[in-house]
Amino acid sequence: MAWDTTKTRRLLLEAAVDEFAAYGxxxxxxxxxxxxxxxxxxxxxxxxxxxxxxxxxxxxxELEQLAAAVPMEGADGCPVQLPEYAGRVFDYHLAHPHLLRLLQWEALYGDANAPVAGEERRAAYYAEKVAAVARARREGEGSARVGVPLPPGELLLAVVALAGWQFAVPQLARMILGGTTGEDPAGEDPAGRRAVVVELVRRLES
Structure with a gap:
């Protein structure tokens, strides 16, 4: 009987997620x-x-799964509004807390000045998102804005940080914001925390 290599590879990848998230x-x-x-x-x-x-x-x-689950563009091909995108990234990290742990391990054991595995592909993925942010800004130029708008890349980085950093350092979020010491990385009120992230991104855009 032929060996199902695709299934074996998938099983190993799935089993490795929790092991690497826990131990690096x-x-x-x-x-x-x-x-x-x-x-x-x-x-x-x-x-x-x-x-x-x-x-x-x-x-x-895991990054490919995030990209597939939280695209920057909607089904109609139009860019998703950044506050909505931030809320969906928050939702993803709430449901998949292992992803940020994996990225932290990658940073801890890597050289900050050396390329990571698959960097060219990953950089191209983020370049597409930066372009989508810029395109969404051009399409919304008629709306009133206060001050100098942030560069699209800086804005996207801020969105990623706002949506995910509290999951990467839940103890810091707990000490600053108060709340539970339980396992829920979004605290006792994830819906409220999500709403704050969405509002912060809305203000960054204004």
Missing amino acids: PEGARIDRIAAAAGVNKERIYPYFGGKRQLFDAVVQR
């Missing part, structure tokens, strides 16, 4: 990933080459 690329263990996937650990090496390459593949896969 250095602390994660191949045997635990293989056991969770129900796959012989020797299968990891021909598919990915090693543990660090598997980590890189996991990060890229």
Whole structure:
């Protein structure tokens, strides 16, 4: 019977997400990933080459899932308004808190001046989003604005930070804003926190 390589690869990637989110690329263990996937650990090496390459593949896969779930443009091809986009990014991180942990591990064990795995593709993805922000701004030039508008790239970076940073450092958010010490990274009132993010982005645009 032929080996289902696509299924095996998917099972390994899915099993590796929680392991890498919890322990990072250095602390994660191949045997635990293989056991969770129900796959012989020797299968990891021909598919990915090693543990660090598997980590890189996991990060890229999770970012692709974010991109697919939260596009910058709507079904009609028109850019999504930035406050709405920020709210949807917030929702995604609330449901998938592991993604920011993976990105933190990538930053911790990487060289800030060296390219990350898949950087060219990832940079192109963000360039498309910056272009969408610029296009949305041009289409809304008739609305009243106060002060000098932020460059599109700076604005997008601010949106990403506002929507996700509280999930990356929940203890800091708790100390500044108060609230629960439980596992919910958005605190006791995620809807309220989401509304604040949306409003902050709306004001950044004004």
